[in-house]
Amino acid sequence: MIYFDGVYKRYAGPREAWVLENIDLGVDVGEMVFLLGPSGAGKSTFLKLVTLEERPSRGRVRVQQFDSATIRRRDIPSLRRRCGMVYQDFRLIRDKTVEENVAYVLQMTGVLNRDLLRTETRRVLNRVGLFAKRNEFPENLSGGEQQRAAIARALVHQPTIILADEPTGNLDPEMGAEIMQILRHVNLSGATVLVATHDAELAERFGDRLIALEAGKLKADRRIRRPPQRGPED
Numbered sequence: 001m002i003y004f005d006g007v008y009k010r011y012a013g014p015r016e017a018w019v020l021e022n023i024d025l026g027v028d029v030g031e032m033v034f035l036l037g038p039s040g041a042g043k044s045t046f047l048k049l050v051t052l053e054e055r056p057s058r059g060r061v062r063v064q065q066f067d068s069a070t071i072r073r074r075d076i077p078s079l080r081r082r083c084g085m086v087y088q089d090f091r092l093i094r095d096k097t098v099e100e101n102v103a104y105v106l107q108m109t110g111v112l113n114r115d116l117l118r119t120e121t122r123r124v125l126n127r128v129g130l131f132a133k134r135n136e137f138p139e140n141l142s143g144g145e146q147q148r149a150a151i152a153r154a155l156v157h158q159p160t161i162i163l164a165d166e167p168t169g170n171l172d173p174e175m176g177a178e179i180m181q182i183l184r185h186v187n188l189s190g191a192t193v194l195v196a197t198h199d200a201e202l203a204e205r206f207g208d209r210l211i212a213l214e215a216g217k218l219k220a221d222r223r224i225r226r227p228p229q230r231g232p233e234d
Contacts, residue, residue, distance in 0.1 A: 001192055002027040002050060002161070006059035009045055009216075019045045021216045023059070027194065029160075032187040034203035035196040037213035043196035046213070047163045050194065051080050063161070081109060084154030084191075086183075088166035090146040092138040098149045099125065099134040102156050109157055124152040128182055144175035151182055162186055164195045168202065180206045 009020040020042045027033055035043045048054040049061050052068055061068040066079045092101050102121045111117060125131045128148040138146055147167060154162060164183060168176030176199070184206050187193040197203060203210050204224065212220035 001029045001064060002194075003062040004046075004049070004059070005062070007049065007056045007061060008058040009042075009049065009054065010057050018216050020049075020056075020213075023218055025211065025218065025221060027192060029192055030187070030190065032184060032193045032206065032208045033195070034207040034210050035194065035213060036198065036200055036203055036210055037219075038198055040215070041213040042216040043213055044165050047165055047194065047196055050161070050163060051083050051085075052076055081157060082159055083161045083163055084157070084159040086147070086150050086154050086162065086164040086167045088169040090138070090143075090150045090170075092146060092149055092153075094138055097135050097137055098130060098141070098152075101138070101149060102153045105153050105156050120156055121152075124155045125149075127155065128152045142175075143171050144178060147171065147175075147179050148182065151179070151186075155186065160191060162191050162193045164193070166197055167195065168197065168199060176202060177205075 003026045004023045007020055007023040008018055010018045023046070035046055037043050045054060049056060049068075050063055052061070052066070052071065055068055063079060064082060066075065071079070093104065096104065099121050102124060103117045106117055106120060111120075122131060122134065125134050128151050130145060130148045130152060133141060133145060138149070141149065162183065167183070168179055171179060180202050183193055183195065195203070195207070207224055209223045210220065211218065
């Protein structure tokens with residue numbers, strides 16, 4: 001599903017150091033993969049390469065049928081619609097309610113029917129346990145509730161890939177584990193999930209596979225053995 005073939009990435013600047021260097025790996029459909037490493041390891045850049053927000057300096061990135069070496073600019077939005085993004089800082093629109101924040105994603109993809117917007121928005125709010133807060137503004141929510149809203153927004157257009165960049169970084173450990181459990185349920189329902197984090201404990205607890213980055217280089221790639229799990233009923 002996702003393949004990095006000899007990927008190098010650097011940004012222009014005085015030193016022009018490699019942010020990622022010679023990354024070769026593949027992520028299969030349905031995996032829940034954790035990218036581990038300290039700040040500056042290249043985790044966020046890795047996620048940006050998946051959506052081609054950034055292009056590799058050398059090598060190629062392939063995501064489903066899309067290839068960084070051949071993709072046309074007009075096809076990049078189609079790639080990004082396959083992906084749902086979750087960020088550490090939530091990135092909710094402050095003057096929209098929770099329901100309006102989630103519906104806005106569908107509106108930007110051309111869904112304008114009010115009944116369909118309401119049905120799909122409330123479906124995902126129920127899924128993340130936030131239906132009762134649908135009319136609240138972000139400032140009235142706890143950090144955990146804001147992240148649930150952000151996950152609902154990422155899920156509403158039914159992406160096949162979820163990318164989460166330090167999704168528990170602003171949360172206490174208990175709430176962080178709850179957010180990770182939601183992402184695990186999303187994964188067990190069929191989505192491929194990539195989580196960038198520095199929290200090795202959460203990665204061991206919830207991941208199928210751990211990929212460790214250090215100074216832009218792949219330092220470890222191992223699978224976690226765990227008993228089979230069933231996805232929750234929708």
